[in-house]
Amino acid sequence: MSSKIRGLGVFSGGLDSMLAARVLSDQGVEVELLTFVTPFFGPERARKSAAVLGLPLRVVEITDRYFPLLFTPRYGFGKGHNPCIDCHILMLREAAAVMQAEGFHFLFTGEVLGQRPMSQNRQALELVAKGSGVPDLVLRPLSAKLLPPTLPEREGWVDRERLLNLSGRGRKRQMELAERYGLRDYPSPAGGCLLTDPGYAARLKELLAHQTQVAREDLELLKWGRHFRLPGGPKVVVGRTRRENEALAGLLRPGDLVLRVLGVPGPLVLIPGGGDEEALLQAARLAAAYSDARPGTTVTVLAEGPDRPRRLTLLTPEKAELASWMV
């Protein structure tokens, strides 16, 4: 095996992608890793796992290219708002561009045949490889023996005999391999992508039903606080903890309205993009209801935004009165 054969791995940092990288580097392939960043998933897991493997990692921001997938992914969504097949295609396309620009011989992933019913069945693996634009150069080392030989195998760049035949949802063989490779520090299989998180996915769907244009900040905002949709259409976000209040304050944009109850501990309340008089009143009711003020007591709410600050005096409602607005 020539030490000059270079493989570029699309790397989530999960155990499968770690094993795929290790299987190849064990054969003498010069392995580098590539991970992607959007508001839904970040590079932290990949950074940590690449460091465990001692392999170089590139991090590429793809949010702008990802946006269209949120609306009309060609191959649909999973259980949440996760367009996994289209997402894999996008990542492999991005990886193919790096491969071609930087002289890598082939791409690889940690996909395992049959592990995910939607995105890793045989047909999906084929679609993804085809969508990459370089189907013959996409190697899945963990399931390669169950798949048609790719160019790297046919050319002898990698030894197919030393690739694997993993399939299905079980994790037993992966755990055994991890043990064999001395990999003890790897992340749990769950997590890593907010689009598969039921709470985040529900908020995102609701947002997309009201907005055809979304900004990164809208997507960040979905990670924090309680979200309400007022009858007239505006969105209101109510911080749940001090940390959330701080996070919301950090996401303020020009035009937003911010409300706080005066003299009583309570949440930071945000109307992204502002709202009319009615929205302001409803948001003030939410601010009061989620403050420490007792229902029925009078409170004053300070509203600040692009115009002069306003003070609104109102009776604190019961939370239950406003529950139907909650997203």
Ligand code: SF4
């Ligand atoms: S879980 Fe998220 S990051 Fe992973 S393929 Fe699906 S959409 Fe992409």
